[in-house]
Amino acid sequence: MRKGAGERPSLRTLKVGEAMRHVLADLLARGEVRDPALDAAIVSVSEVRVSPDLRHATAYVMPVGADAAAQAAVLAALNSHARTFRHELARRVNTRYAAELRFRLDETFEEAARIEALLRSPRVARDLEAGQSRRIDLDEA
Secondary structure: OOOOOOOOOOHHHHHHHHHHHHHHHHHHHHOOOOOHHHHOOEEEEEEEEEOOOOOEEEEEEEEEOOOHHHHHHHHHHHHHOHHHHHHHHHHHOOOOOOOEEEEEEOOHHHHHHHHHHHHHOHHHHHHHHHHHHHHHHHHHO
8 A cells, every 4th residue: 555645754764864863953053065055054954855755865954044035055065965965865865775965945934924923913913812802701601
């Protein structure tokens, strides 16, 4: 039986993804891949998602404190050095296959900031206050 796209990843893929995340973070922190765009940025590796067959991996990264142009440059540099990262991952993470690696910007930070802004908006604050006063009235009754 094949797994569907909506199913959760197995414990094995989660462990392999976390091991890959640690290796990539270490490589980037040590500056082992030489590229001007990577040398000028601090890159956070938030997650590595691995396919069920362990042949493909997507690393979600965020250049810390970088504007959109710098983020694009860092992402392009990471993807251009994907073979080097793949080689190091194959050497340091014990899997049967060296996963095909690609890098994507982690948009969860932007999404979290968007939700935070929505929660702080006057309309939502007003609705929250109204909900709390209703709750108090219900508790007193």
